[in-house]
Amino acid sequence: LQEVTASSRHYVDRLFDLDPQKVLQGVIDMKNAVIGNNKQKANLIVLGAVPRLLYLLQQETSTTELRTECAVVLGSLAMGTENNVKSLLDCHIIPALLQGLLSPDLKFIEACLRCLRTIFTSPVTPEDLLYTDATVISHLMALLSRSRYTQEYICQIFSHCCKGPDHQTILFNHGAVQNIAHLLVSTSYKVRMQALKCFSVLAFENPQVSMTLVNVSVDGELLPQIFVKMLQRDKPIEMQLTAAKCLTSMCRAGAIRTDDSCIVLKTLPCLVRMCSKERLLEERVEGAETLAYLIETDVELQRIASITDHLIVMLADYFKYPSSVSAITDIKRLDHDLKHAHELRQAAFKLYASLGANDEDIRKKIIETENMMDRIVNGLSESSIKVRLAAVRCLHSLSRSVQQLRTSFQDHAVWKPLMKVLQNAPNEILVVASSTLCNLLLEFSPSKEPILESGAIELLCSLTQSENLALRVNGIWALMNMAFQAEQKIKSDILRGLSTEQLFQLLSDSDVNVLMKTLGLLRNLLSTRPHIDHIMSTHGKQIMQAVTLILEGEHNIEVKEQTLCILANIADGTTAKELIMTNDDILQKIKYYMSHSNAKLQLAAMFCISNLIWNEEEGSQERQDKLRDMGIVDILHKLSQSPDPNLCDK
Numbered sequence: 001l002q003e004v005t006a007s008s009r010h011y012v013d014r015l016f017d018l019d020p021q022k023v024l025q026g027v028i029d030m031k032n033a034v035i036g037n038n039k040q041k042a043n044l045i046v047l048g049a050v051p052r053l054l055y056l057l058q059q060e061t062s063t064t065e066l067r068t069e070c071a072v073v074l075g076s077l078a079m080g081t082e083n084n085v086k087s088l089l090d091c092h093i094i095p096a097l098l099q100g101l102l103s104p105d106l107k108f109i110e111a112c113l114r115c116l117r118t119i120f121t122s123p124v125t126p127e128d129l130l131y132t133d134a135t136v137i138s139h140l141m142a143l144l145s146r147s148r149y150t151q152e153y154i155c156q157i158f159s160h161c162c163k164g165p166d167h168q169t170i171l172f173n174h175g176a177v178q179n180i181a182h183l184l185v186s187t188s189y190k191v192r193m194q195a196l197k198c199f200s201v202l203a204f205e206n207p208q209v210s211m212t213l214v215n216v217s218v219d220g221e222l223l224p225q226i227f228v229k230m231l232q233r234d235k236p237i238e239m240q241l242t243a244a245k246c247l248t249s250m251c252r253a254g255a256i257r258t259d260d261s262c263i264v265l266k267t268l269p270c271l272v273r274m275c276s277k278e279r280l281l282e283e284r285v286e287g288a289e290t291l292a293y294l295i296e297t298d299v300e301l302q303r304i305a306s307i308t309d310h311l312i313v314m315l316a317d318y319f320k321y322p323s324s325v326s327a328i329t330d331i332k333r334l335d336h337d338l339k340h341a342h343e344l345r346q347a348a349f350k351l352y353a354s355l356g357a358n359d360e361d362i363r364k365k366i367i368e369t370e371n372m373m374d375r376i377v378n379g380l381s382e383s384s385i386k387v388r389l390a391a392v393r394c395l396h397s398l399s400r401s402v403q404q405l406r407t408s409f410q411d412h413a414v415w416k417p418l419m420k421v422l423q424n425a426p427n428e429i430l431v432v433a434s435s436t437l438c439n440l441l442l443e444f445s446p447s448k449e450p451i452l453e454s455g456a457i458e459l460l461c462s463l464t465q466s467e468n469l470a471l472r473v474n475g476i477w478a479l480m481n482m483a484f485q486a487e488q489k490i491k492s493d494i495l496r497g498l499s500t501e502q503l504f505q506l507l508s509d510s511d512v513n514v515l516m517k518t519l520g521l522l523r524n525l526l527s528t529r530p531h532i533d534h535i536m537s538t539h540g541k542q543i544m545q546a547v548t549l550i551l552e553g554e555h556n557i558e559v560k561e562q563t564l565c566i567l568a569n570i571a572d573g574t575t576a577k578e579l580i581m582t583n584d585d586i587l588q589k590i591k592y593y594m595s596h597s598n599a600k601l602q603l604a605a606m607f608c609i610s611n612l613i614w615n616e617e618e619g620s621q622e623r624q625d626k627l628r629d630m631g632i633v634d635i636l637h638k639l640s641q642s643p644d645p646n647l648c649d650k
Helices: 002-014 020-034 037-044 049-058 064-078 082-090 093-100 106-120 134-143 148-161 167-173 176-185 189-203 208-212 223-230 237-252 261-273 281-295 297-306 311-320 333-339 343-353 362-366 372-379 384-398 402-406 415-422 427-440 448-453 458-461 469-483 488-498 500-507 512-525 529-552 557-571 579-582 582-592 599-612 620-629 634-640 644-648
Strands: none
Touching: 002 020, 002 037, 002 049, 002 134, 002 237, 020 037, 020 049, 020 064, 020 372, 037 049, 037 064, 037 261, 049 064, 049 237, 049 644, 064 093, 064 106, 082 448, 093 599, 093 644, 106 148, 148 189, 148 644, 167 176, 167 189, 167 208, 176 189, 176 208, 176 223, 176 362, 189 208, 189 223, 189 237, 189 427, 208 223, 208 237, 208 402, 223 237, 223 261, 223 634, 237 261, 237 281, 237 343, 261 297, 281 297, 281 311, 297 311, 311 343, 333 343, 343 362, 343 372, 343 384, 362 372, 362 384, 362 402, 362 500, 372 458, 372 634, 384 427, 415 427, 415 448, 415 458, 415 557, 427 458, 427 469, 427 488, 458 469, 458 488, 458 599, 469 512, 488 500, 488 529, 500 512, 512 557, 529 557, 529 579, 529 582, 557 579, 557 582, 557 599, 579 582, 579 599, 579 620, 582 599, 582 634, 599 620, 599 634, 599 644, 620 634
């Protein structure tokens, strides 16, 4: 280190000279020495050049020329490694440069902005440093009018530091839309491009910004029209992609209709073009991910995309050719693409998931693409969490198909890697994987048996205890599917796995979805007579308690109807009926619901009665007498006059 730094020391020593002219010359020589020389940059930082440069930059007595040259050298040091940027941040460079923006001198302002741009675009710089002082943003907005350089750098700073809704709101409230819109027609390509990038991050998942953009016009032309012009094939790829992202965000926010020609005829085809193997890896990734987001919730767009340019087959290349056709001759590029090939796989899985979200024919096409199921199965065990998540999403999308559950999913034993994914995965993967498991447990799915044998009950019971609402819903939903038309052993295992405490916990869950699925589970458990009698003999007291609890609570019609259906199932048991007949409180509740204002509840209550009074069953006479004494017959007479034909018949 000593030898290396000795040759660089004189640069730093000259910064302390008493002659201001020599100091200026020293800074200029330093500037020339560090350009493109990372070793020299590191040496000067180690030798303490940064604090001295910052001191000179902030000194009132320094000439503007010296201050500008200091900003240029600091910007050059920031261009080096991430460690360089960390060293600059540790010396509090950002406040010093922001202070510099108050100077009247444009050249100095531009040098400070260029340095700030370099620092803020580094991954080690926290974005929040831009927002610590509220006056900074408004001052930057005011500087936008000064020169094309201030426009380019400020837009670049904004687009890099706008992460999430809070930042979007701050920039929006400071007039970002109005101040940046006219830059889209600047004569400088760099300015147009940075302004476009600003809009793409401002509008992302932000309805407020998107709704505003639709009505903004520049030189008599509305922004969506300007974006569409930027999508044209003769424009640079970066511009086409970014304009497509802006239009996609506006469409997803509801600011542009999904059947608008600018989406169907311009944005969607442009994004499909980005997926071709002629494009560079990052263009293919961004194209596929943006397209997946655009079509995610719209069936018609999914259908159009699926038949545009053979997209489904084109995506298969994402697994085979990480490098674009044009990059094959470039060794450095090939190396880079191999390292980033997982990003392509992730993007392809995401887009397949969106394409297959609703349409059975599209799902069939996807699954028939070469080796598709093997690719998904491999994706489930990749080291990259993003690929695993995207593969599970893709599997979930395809698992909505009855046909595929019976065929491809069975042939490839998809449940095995899926069960593996469910062991200690992060929540975002668990939510999608457990949703997929729900589908694999439907009664017509051949995967149901092997999943049960691999310890699914225990796993699902543990999900019902999760803090995460979606996981609780999926856990109980999967158990509900599992219990449907299941044999008695499985039902007993589920009840044992859940425990009575947990069942009550779920029945008093604040989320109506959890409650409905838990009632659905109970209803499925209490079906077929021997099962009803067996379960009620072991858990009867607790189940009757739960039913009472819900019928007395403040619940919606659907919840009460489902609960009365459970009672009707219990009434269908041979020995289980007695639990209702000996419980006057429950009988009174059934009577009350027979006269309720809602016909669904009246019907459900009558099901309970009819299951209690079948003539051919033992003890029917005593039961009929008891119900007659309660005044049930009078209510039935009254209901037989009902205008509702269903009630009348029943």
